[in-house]
Amino acid sequence: MTTATAFNLGLAVLVMVLACWTVLARGAFAATVGFVAYGLLLAFIWIRLGAVDVALTEAAIGGGLSGVLMLGAAARLRASEALIAAETIAAGRRLWAAALSAVTALALVTSVLLLPDPAPTLAPAAAENAAATTLGNPVTNVLMAFRALDTMLEKVVLLLALVGVWSLGPDRFWGGRLGPRHRVDPEGMLVFLAQLLPPAGVVVGIYVFWVGANAPGGAFQGGTILAAMWLLAMMAGLTDTPPSGSRRARLVLVAGPSAFLIVGLGGLWLGEAFLAYPLAYAKALILGIEFAMVPTIAVTLGLLLAGPPDRSAQS
Amino acid sequence: MIEFLVAAAGFILAMVALGLARVLRGPAEVDRMMAAQLIGTGGIAVLLLLAAARGVPAAVDVGLTLSLLAAFASVAFVKGASPSELDEAGGR
Amino acid sequence: MSAMIIFAICAAAAVGLGLFGVITNPHPLRKILSFNILGSGVFLIFGIVARRGAAAGFGGDPVPQALVITGIVVAISATALAVALLLRLFEATGSVTLRADASADTSEDRAAP
Amino acid sequence: MNMAIVSDIFTIAAVSAGAFFFLAGTVGLLRFPDVLTRLHALTKADNLGLGLVVLGLLPRTDGLLSALKLISIWLLVLLGGGIITQLIATSARRGGPPE
Numbered sequence: 001m002t003t004a005t006a007f008n009l010g011l012a013v014l015v016m017v018l019a020c021w022t023v024l025a026r027g028a029f030a031a032t033v034g035f036v037a038y039g040l041l042l043a044f045i046w047i048r049l050g051a052v053d054v055a056l057t058e059a060a061i062g063g064g065l066s067g068v069l070m071l072g073a074a075a076r077l078r079a080s081e082a083l084i085a086a087e088t089i090a091a092g093r094r095l096w097a098a099a100l101s102a103v104t105a106l107a108l109v110t111s112v113l114l115l116p117d118p119a120p121t122l123a124p125a126a127a128e129n130a131a132a133t134t135l136g137n138p139v140t141n142v143l144m145a146f147r148a149l150d151t152m153l154e155k156v157v158l159l160l161a162l163v164g165v166w167s168l169g170p171d172r173f174w175g176g177r178l179g180p181r182h183r184v185d186p187e188g189m190l191v192f193l194a195q196l197l198p199p200a201g202v203v204v205g206i207y208v209f210w211v212g213a214n215a216p217g218g219a220f221q222g223g224t225i226l227a228a229m230w231l232l233a234m235m236a237g238l239t240d241t242p243p244s245g246s247r248r249a250r251l252v253l254v255a256g257p258s259a260f261l262i263v264g265l266g267g268l269w270l271g272e273a274f275l276a277y278p279l280a281y282a283k284a285l286i287l288g289i290e291f292a293m294v295p296t297i298a299v300t301l302g303l304l305l306a307g308p309p310d311r312s313a314q315s
Numbered sequence: 316m317i318e319f320l321v322a323a324a325g326f327i328l329a330m331v332a333l334g335l336a337r338v339l340r341g342p343a344e345v346d347r348m349m350a351a352q353l354i355g356t357g358g359i360a361v362l363l364l365l366a367a368a369r370g371v372p373a374a375v376d377v378g379l380t381l382s383l384l385a386a387f388a389s390v391a392f393v394k395g396a397s398p399s400e401l402d403e404a405g406g407r
Numbered sequence: 408m409s410a411m412i413i414f415a416i417c418a419a420a421a422v423g424l425g426l427f428g429v430i431t432n433p434h435p436l437r438k439i440l441s442f443n444i445l446g447s448g449v450f451l452i453f454g455i456v457a458r459r460g461a462a463a464g465f466g467g468d469p470v471p472q473a474l475v476i477t478g479i480v481v482a483i484s485a486t487a488l489a490v491a492l493l494l495r496l497f498e499a500t501g502s503v504t505l506r507a508d509a510s511a512d513t514s515e516d517r518a519a520p
Numbered sequence: 521m522n523m524a525i526v527s528d529i530f531t532i533a534a535v536s537a538g539a540f541f542f543l544a545g546t547v548g549l550l551r552f553p554d555v556l557t558r559l560h561a562l563t564k565a566d567n568l569g570l571g572l573v574v575l576g577l578l579p580r581t582d583g584l585l586s587a588l589k590l591i592s593i594w595l596l597v598l599l600g601g602g603i604i605t606q607l608i609a610t611s612a613r614r615g616g617p618p619e
Contacts, residue, residue: 003318003321003322003325004321004410005409005410005413006325007321007322007324007325007328008410008413008414009413010325010328010329010332011328012413012414012416012417014328014331014332014335015417015421016417016420016421016424017332017336018335019420019421019424019425019444020424021339022428022440022441022444023424023425023427023428023432023437023440023441023444024428025339028434028436028437029344029347029395030339030341030344030347031437031440032395032440033339033347033348033350033351033392034339034350035440035443035444036350036351036388036392037335037339037350037351037354038444038447039447040351040354040358040381040384040385040388041354041358042447042451043362043377043381044358044361044362044365045414045417045451045454046454047362047365047366047369047371047374047377048365048410048414049410049414049451049454049455049457049458049467050371050458050461050466050467051454051457051458051466051467051472051475052371052373052374052376052377053472053476054450054454054472054475054476054479055374055377056376056377056380057475057476057479057480058447058450058479059377059380059381059384060380060384061479061480061482061483062443062447062479063351063354063381063384063385063388064384064385064387064388065384065483066443066482066483066486067388067391068387068388068391069483069486069487069490070436070439070440070486070490071388071391071392071394071395072391072395073436073490073493073494074395074436075394075395076494076497077436077493077494077497077503080434080497080502080503081434084433084434084502084503084504088433089430089431089433093431094431097426097427097430097431098427100426100427100430101423101424101426101427101430102423104419104422104423104426105419105420105422105423106419108418108419108422108423108448108452109415109416109419112415112418112419112452112455112456113412113415115456115459119456119459119460119468120460121459121460121461121462121468122460122468122469122470123460123461123462123465123467123468123469123470124462126465126468126469126470127462127465138465138469139469139472139473139476141469142469142470142472142473143473143476143477146470147470147473147474147477150473150474150477151477154477154480154481157480157481157484158480158484160484161484161485161487161488164488164491165487165488165491168491168492168494168495182394189603189606189607189610190390190393190603190607192603193386193390193599193600193603193604193607196599196603197383197386197596197599197600200383200592200596200599201383204379204380204383207376208376208379208380211376215373215376216373216376216377217373217376220476220480221380225380225383225384228383228384228387229383229387231387232386232387232390235390235391235394236390301483304483304484304487305487307491307494308491308495316528316531316532319532319535320535323535323536323538323539323573326539326542326543327538327539327542327569327573330539330542330543330545330546331542331546333546333549333550334545334546334549334550334562337549337550338549343555343612345555345608345611345612346555346558348608348611349549349558349559349562349608352562352563352601352604352605352608353562353566355597355600355601356562356563356566356567356569356570356597356601357542357545357566357569357570359570359593359597360538360542360569360570360573363573363574363577363590363593364535364573364577367577367580372581372582372586375586375589375590375593376589378593379589379592379593379596382593382596382597382600383596383600385600386596386600386601386604389600389604389607389608390604390607392608393604393607393608393611
């Protein structure tokens with residue numbers, strides 16, 4: 001066994017143990033901590049698979065943001081755990097579930113191992129057409145040019161999810177500020193961290209967006225880092241969420257998808273197709289869309305985590 | 316040299332795994348709060364060693380992201396474990 | 408044993424574990440967590456497919472990688488919505504149970520104080 | 521002796537020293553009796569270990585920017601780690617006597 005194989009094996013075992021912990025741990029908080037560790041370490045597997053773009057996304061989203069989302073929910077649902085503990089599932093049914101899961105996993109393993117060799121791939125096609133956009137990062141090429149419709153609709157999904165979350169706020173709080181207010185930490189340690197870390201984080205976020213054209217990175221990864229820094233400042237009580245009625249916030253929320261849509265319609269108007277970029281301006285247009293997208297992504301993700309309107313419009 | 320770097324990464328990963336096992340077991344929730352911290356140091360060391368071994372400089376950017384996000388998650392751990400830290404919604 | 412086989416087993420195990428958790432955990436928050444693990448397993452399978460398709464000087468087929476990034480974004484959107492629904496359910500009924508027959512007694516609990 | 525060998529020896533020495541500190545941190549985490557001492561073992565030893573690993577990898581970077589990135593990762597971890605440890609310790613103290 002080579003060193004690399006031993007490393008891969010150790011990494012896989014560790015990630016699987018964490019997945020088991022997340023599924024089987026007794027308390028919701030303990031399970032969520034396991035999930036955060038799982039998400040952060042999953043990024044390592046993505047590195048081993050040579051997908052650094054995905055590793056960046058997974059580290060930022062899987063470990064960071066969704067973990068924090070779950071932690072906040074676990075803290076607010078603490079009282080519900082004792083209520084639901086009585087609802088156990090009969091041993092027989094657990095056995096059936098285990099068998100079903102095992103069969104599913106086995107079927108997946110065999111189908112992955114039986115994939116045709118040489119594997120079908122679109123890499124040559126992506127390489128052939130890379131010159132059209134002159135971007136050096138093939139994943140950005142796919143996201144922003146070859147499958148731009150997917151990416152545009154993905155941003156719409158983010159926005160729709162936010163609309164869904166906002167619509168869950170009680171009527172009396174409509175137009176009010178989003179989510180609970182965080183108290184300023186009396187010892188000031190958290191405030192100190194929230195003053196020191198975000199400036200560095202903003203630089204990193206913009207850097208990750210900027211290198212995305214030619215190296216792993218991009219608008220989404222950069223925007224996620226910015227969202228995390230904003231949320232950190234919120235958790236320290238340094239800033240508050242905007243009210244859900246805020247015009248400025250709503251403008252930022254729709255700016256990114258609108259830019260995408262306008263460019264897409266422009267392609268249609270120029271007679272080619274929806275989202276067809278004129279070759280001479282392809283790179284500039286893609287970077288322009290990404291640039292418009294970064295603040296939208298940061299604000300949408302930040303507000304998704306903040307939750308529905310939770311305070312009356314006056315406060 | 317590459318063998319050495321991967322071996323060092325494996326060794327530190329084993330240390331992180333042992334630490335995680337200890338930290339997740341608890342019993343106090345304070346112990347569990349250290350999990351992200353543990354990955355934020357040991358995990359990043361593993362990542363940097365891997366980046367050097369495999370010659371993927373971009374993996375260093377993942378380390379940069381991880382260092383920020385691990386700190387962010389740790390703050391959420393501390394706030395999540397002590398619900399009194401979270402103020403009640405102002406409207407109630 | 409090649410890296411692909413190890414990670415393929417890992418991905419399938421994540422799917423299996425997630426499925427088991429979704430079925431057996433009574434708490435909806437734990438179901439959401441399990442569902443995320445299931446999803447990450449599916450993403451890993453995409454990653455393996457991408458890695459096997461390495462060609463034309465790329466370390467992996469960029470198309471499945473881009474699909475996974477889109478998938479991660481959609482997953483967190485859905486997760487955030489699910490968590491918000493769950494929190495609202497708890498706020499409205501004081502319970503998070505998903506049992507169909509439980510709605511009657513929880514509303515009585517709420518009426519008592 | 522040429523430069524490549526010298527830099528390789530430097531890398532091996534520094535990374536090994538870093539790995540040793542990770543070992544020390546984990547031993548402390550496993551063996552120390554209460555939360556505050558465990559926290560102390562984890563933060564101090566691991567941050568030093570990461571610093572040594574970064575130091576060892578510096579000669580292998582391909583330019584000033586990459587070297588700066590490595591150093592800034594360490595500084596970020598130091599900064600974040602130090603403050604978060606304080607937060608965790610405060611939370612431990614507030615939650616009554618740690619077992």
